[in-house]
Amino acid sequence: EIVLTQSPATLSLSPGERVTLSCRASQSVSSYLAWYQQKPGQAPRLLIYDASNRATGIPGRFSGSGSGTDFTLTISSLEPEDFAVYYCQQRSNRPPRVTFGGGTKVEIK
Amino acid sequence: QVQLQESGPGLVKPSQTLSLSCTVSGGSISRGDYYWSWTRQPPGKGLEWIGYIHYIGSTYYNPSLKSRVTISVDTSKNQFSLKLYSVTAADTAVYYCARDAGVVVVAARYYYYGMDVWGQGTTVTVSS
Numbered sequence: 604e605i606v607l608t609q610s611p612a613t614l615s616l617s618p619g620e621r622v623t624l625s626c627r628a629s630q631s632v633s634s635y636l637a638w639y640q641q642k643p644g645q646a647p648r649l650l651i652y653d654a655s656n657r658a659t660g661i662p663g664r665f666s667g668s669g670s671g672t673d674f675t676l677t678i679s680s681l682e683p684e685d686f687a688v689y690y691c692q693q694r695s696n697r698p699p700r701v702t703f704g705g706g707t708k709v710e711i712k
Numbered sequence: 713q714v715q716l717q718e719s720g721p722g723l724v725k726p727s728q729t730l731s732l733s734c735t736v737s738g739g740s741i742s743r744g745d746y747y748w749s750w751t752r753q754p755p756g757k758g759l760e761w762i763g764y765i766h767y768i769g770s771t772y773y774n775p776s777l778k779s780r781v782t783i784s785v786d787t788s789k790n791q792f793s794l795k796l797y798s799v800t801a802a803d804t805a806v807y808y809c810a811r812d813a814g815v816v817v818v819a820a821r822y823y824y825y826g827m828d829v830w831g832q833g834t835t836v837t838v839s840s
Contacts, residue, residue: 652824
């Protein structure tokens with residue numbers, strides 16, 4: 604089973620700051636990695652698919668990069684509505700299975 | 713656009729079976745090459761994938777839950793369902809259904825499109 608490790612567990616930042624979140628896979632997942640944002644009491648929302656593509660309606664300040672085992676989600680300038688928990692997720696193809704990372708909480712400093 | 717809505721009991725007794733349904737509206741569950749997924753989130757914890765089903769009936773499960781899970785699809789009702797057997801307090805969680813857009817070939821390159829539509833989630837508590 605592929606394990607995704609996200610770091611750090613928590614980030615304390617101020618609006619306007621640049622954020623870089625890390626997700627590392629225990630073995631190569633190619634580019635089959637997605638990022639989600641989850642706010643309290645809400646379902647996860649897809650931000651990035653296939654490692655580097657923004658989902659429909661996602662602001663340009665969100666970007667993803669990486670392939671193989673190391674991935675990054677960057678928020679270029681934090682807006683107040685961006686304080687949330689972020690999860691990475693991989694999808695293997697044979698057999699088709701999914702795993703999530705443990706999440707990174709971005710909180711207001 | 714496609715929307716998902718979970719339904720089912722909010723309270724289940726230990727050792728019994730948790731049963732949830734997810735109704736798909738705004739589109740057909742049989743259209744496209746999607747996988748229809750269940751994910752859960754225990755209180756204060758992260759996301760755990762349970763499994764998913766393709767409308768033709770192929771199912772794939774999290775190995776850690778495989779012995780206790782069945783996911784099925786009813787195309788006539790545009791629904792898919794989850795059954796989790798022999799539940800314990802550890803199964804208390806918010807349960808989400810979602811659409812997994814899968815791996816798609818575009819211009820000879822493979823893309824994974826992620827879980828692009830989610831239900832709002834339903835809380836299930838396991839308690840006597």
